[in-house]
Amino acid sequence: MSEQDYLQRIIPTPATPRAPLAPGLWPGATASSAKEVARLLRENHVKFHCFFNDEGFHNHLAHHLLAAYALGCSESLLKPAYDLHAEYQRPKKESSELITDQNWTKYLGRHGYYPGYLEFFESQILQNGMADCLEKYVFSTEANQPGVEMFGRFFSGLVHPMIHFGHGAEFELPGLAAEGLAMTALTKNMCGGLFKPSFFTQETPADPQLHALSVAARILKDPELGYGKGADPNSNARFQDAIKRSGERLSTYFRQWSPEGSFEAKHEELVWLVSALYGFSGWRKDEEFKANFFTLHLVTSSLFISSIHTLLPPKSQALLLRGFLATALTYWVGHGRRDFTIQDFFAEDVHALVTPPHTDPKPAEDALDATHLHQNPWFAILQSALNHPDEHLLKIQRSFAHYAALYGTREKGCLAQTELLEAADIDGTLFLRLASLTGKAKAWVREGEPSHDAQWNRRY
Numbered sequence: 001m002s003e004q005d006y007l008q009r010i011i012p013t014p015a016t017p018r019a020p021l022a023p024g025l026w027p028g029a030t031a032s033s034a035k036e037v038a039r040l041l042r043e044n045h046v047k048f049h050c051f052f053n054d055e056g057f058h059n060h061l062a063h064h065l066l067a068a069y070a071l072g073c074s075e076s077l078l079k080p081a082y083d084l085h086a087e088y089q090r091p092k093k094e095s096s097e098l099i100t101d102q103n104w105t106k107y108l109g110r111h112g113y114y115p116g117y118l119e120f121f122e123s124q125i126l127q128n129g130m131a132d133c134l135e136k137y138v139f140s141t142e143a144n145q146p147g148v149e150m151f152g153r154f155f156s157g158l159v160h161p162m163i164h165f166g167h168g169a170e171f172e173l174p175g176l177a178a179e180g181l182a183m184t185a186l187t188k189n190m191c192g193g194l195f196k197p198s199f200f201t202q203e204t205p206a207d208p209q210l211h212a213l214s215v216a217a218r219i220l221k222d223p224e225l226g227y228g229k230g231a232d233p234n235s236n237a238r239f240q241d242a243i244k245r246s247g248e249r250l251s252t253y254f255r256q257w258s259p260e261g262s263f264e265a266k267h268e269e270l271v272w273l274v275s276a277l278y279g280f281s282g283w284r285k286d287e288e289f290k291a292n293f294f295t296l297h298l299v300t301s302s303l304f305i306s307s308i309h310t311l312l313p314p315k316s317q318a319l320l321l322r323g324f325l326a327t328a329l330t331y332w333v334g335h336g337r338r339d340f341t342i343q344d345f346f347a348e349d350v351h352a353l354v355t356p357p358h359t360d361p362k363p364a365e366d367a368l369d370a371t372h373l374h375q376n377p378w379f380a381i382l383q384s385a386l387n388h389p390d391e392h393l394l395k396i397q398r399s400f401a402h403y404a405a406l407y408g409t410r411e412k413g414c415l416a417q418t419e420l421l422e423a424a425d426i427d428g429t430l431f432l433r434l435a436s437l438t439g440k441a442k443a444w445v446r447e448g449e450p451s452h453d454a455q456w457n458r459r460y
Contacts, residue, residue: 007042007045007046007175008038008042009126009174010045010122010125010126010173010174010175010178011038011041011042011045011173011174011175011176012038012172012173013034013035013037013038014034014037014038014066014069014070014171014172014173015171015172015173017070017170017171017307018172019169019170019306019307019309019310020263020264020306020310021263021264021267021305021306021406022170022303022304022306022307023070023303023398023401023402023405025069025070025072026070026071026072026382027072028071028072028073028074029069029070029072030075032075033069033073033074033075033078034069036075036078036079037065037066037069037078040061040065040078040079040082041062041065041066041173041175041176042175043082044059044061044062044065044082044086044089045175045176045179046092047086047089047091047092048061048086048089048090048091048092049089049090049091049092049093049111049114050114050118050164050179050182050183050186051090051111051114051183051186052088052089052090053090054111056111056157056186056187056188058157058158058160058164058183059085059089060085060391060392061081061082061085061086061089062164062167062176062179063163063164063167063391063395064081064084064085064391064394065078065081065082066167066170066171067391067394067395067398068081068386068394070398071382071385071386071394071398071401073386077386077387081391084389085391092114092115092118093112093115094115095112095113095114095115095116095117095119096112096113096116097113097116098116099113099116099117099119099120100120101120101124104117104120104137104185105145105147105148107185108147108148108153108185108186109185109186109187109188109189110186111186113186114182114186117181117182117185117186118178118179118182120182121133121137121177121178121181121182121185122174122175122178124136124137124178125174125177125178125181126174130168130169130174130177130311131311131312133177133181134165134169134177134181134308134311134312135311135312135313135316137150137181137184137185138150138151138154138181138184139151139312139316139319139320141200144195144200149189149191149192149195150184150185151191151195151200151319151323152189152190152191152192152194152195153184153185153187153188153189153191154184154323155191155195155323155324155327156187156188156189156190156191157183157187157188157190158294158297159297159298159301159327160183160187160297161180161181161183161184161187162180162301162304162308162324163180163297163300163301163304164176164179164180164183165177165180165181165183165184165304165308166180166301166303166304166307166308167180167304168180169304169307169308169310169311170304170307190237190239190240190243191243191327192243193243193244193247193248194243194247194250194251194326194327194330195323195326196251199251199322199326200319202255202322206255206256206257206258206260207256207257207258208258208260208261210256210257210258211269211415211417211418211419212257212269212270212272212273212325213269213272213273213276213415213418213419213420213423214418214419214420215253215254215256215257215325215329216273216276216277216329216332216420217418217419217420217421217423218253218256218419219250219253219329219332219333219337220337220339220340220420220421222249222253224246224249225246225249225250225333225337226337227336227337227338229245229246230242230245230246230333230334230336230337231245231246231333231334231335231336232245233336233459238294238334238335239294239330239331239334240334241334242330242331242333242334243330243334246333247330250326250329250330250333251326253329254322254325254326254329257322257325259317259318259321259322260318263306263309263317266321267305267306267309268406268407270302270305270321270324270325270328271302271403271406271407272407272415272426272430273325273328273329274295274298274299274302274328275299275400275403275430275431275434276340276420276426276430277295277298277328277329277331277332278292278295278296278298278299278434279345279430279433279434279437280338280340280341280342280345281295281332281335281336281338281340281460282295282338282437282457282460283341283345283437284341285341285344288441289437289438289440289441290441290457290460291437291438291441291442291456291457292335292456292457292458292460293392293456293457293458294331294334294335294458295331295332295335296392296396296438296456297331298327298328298331298332299396299399299400300392300395300396300399301324302324302399303395303398303399303402305320305321305324308320309321335459335460336460338460340420340421340422341422342420342421342422342423342425342426343422343425345425345433346412346425346426346427346429346433348433350429350432350433353377353432353433353436354436354437354439354440355374355377355380355381355436355439356380356381356383356384356439356444356446356447357444357447357448357449358374358380358447360373360374361373377432377436378401378404378432378435381397381401381435381436381439382397382398382401383446384439384444384445384446384447385397385398385439386446387445387446388442388443388445388446388451389445389451390442390451392456393438393439393442396435396438397435397438397439400431400432400434400435400438401431401435403431404428404431404432404435407428407431408428408429408431408432409428410426410427410428411427411428412424412425412426412427414426414427414428441454441457442454442456
């Protein structure tokens with residue numbers, strides 16, 4: 001098999017996502033844009049490392065390309081997006097050691113072995129399939145022996161290993177799934193105190209009726225998990241500090257939540273949870289919205305839960321959901337456990353939401369609703385995000401758009417049964433409200449606002 005044939009096998013043109021709750025392709029994707037995105041993904045696969053520096057900052061090139069493609073961007077946008085990231089990537093050099101099934105645990109966390117791990121996981125996926133490899137190398141007992149701890153690595157690094165593997169699962173790209181597993185193997189396990197052996201056995205019976213937002217509500221009421229107590233606010237590793245200071249206390253809350261029951265219901269719970277952690281934590285009446293860089297990754301990673309869940313057997317499906325909930329709530333506590341003012345948040349007029357600046361056309365006399373010429377605000381929000389140089393904005397807007405499609409018709413009171421104070425005021429406009437606030441915080445670049453002064457919030 002030629003190198004080109006091999007690359008086309010491991011990175012074909014992206015498939016239409018098929019998992020039950022995964023986002024579909026927006027109108028605009030074409031055969032030519034599919035071929036171009038596959039070509040650029042192959043180039044990234046061959047040329048670049050999964051980290052672009054020694055600190056382990058992640059290569060986001062594939063994420064940007066696939067999010068733009070999925071939202072129906074023009075073919076002409078893909079190469080500029082590629083070039084934007086390619087200029088600062090590290091080259092993928094030859095590995096000094098062949099990685100095999102006998103020694104794959106020997107070089108974990110050592111960045112120089114990325115090519116070896118990539119080649120190893122590619123061969124394993126081609127032989128055994130994406131699902132079997134995910135189970136064997138991330139969720140199995142063998143993969144979580146002391147010092148190996150692949151499950152913890154999967155949720156570490158600001159959830160990037162999960163995100164990267166998730167792209168491979170969503171678009172059925174074996175090469176990206178292999179990149180995600182290699183990234184997992186090389187990521188330091190930051191979740192060590194979170195996923196102890198007892199986590200995998202769930203010794204304490206959980207409450208199948210307890211909503212994920214109710215777990216957050218109970219954490220909000222715990223004075224020992226508040227600002228300055230749950231984690232050191234001056235730490236540069238607040239997630240790890242939350243585990244070190246409060247891991248045992250947090251685990252008592254995590255164990256109360258059950259992943260059992262309808263996956264559709266549990267998925268929705270987690271979507272409301274991460275949207276609340278990101279959105280309500282960043283919002284205060286009459287203040288600028290704080291679009292937080294850390295909690296935004298909870299939203300963007302949640303987009304891949306369904307695609308990954310579909311690959312797993314029941315026991316590991318439960319671990320995935322429990323691991324995600326624990327990671328999300330620990331990040332929230334690590335970053336100050338900001339309280340929520342939900343009633344005030346929803347008191348704002350949804351029809352007065354900020355959208356990208358625009359000039360209205362002059363409608364014909366027989367236009368149906370001349371007072372509202374921009375009937376669907378999502379079109380303007382996503383069109384603006386597609387041209388923004390920060391791929392994180394594009395990814396979170398894609399997430400919110402999908403969640404608005406799934407849950408946008410939920411009425412006030414849909415979450416009244418939860419223990420979260422003022423939850424009865426939450427409705428399906430949450431996702432549009434957060435997309436509007438986030439777009440404004442990051443600047444409407446397509447419409448002429450410069451992005452250099454619009455940075456993500458990194459410390460509340």
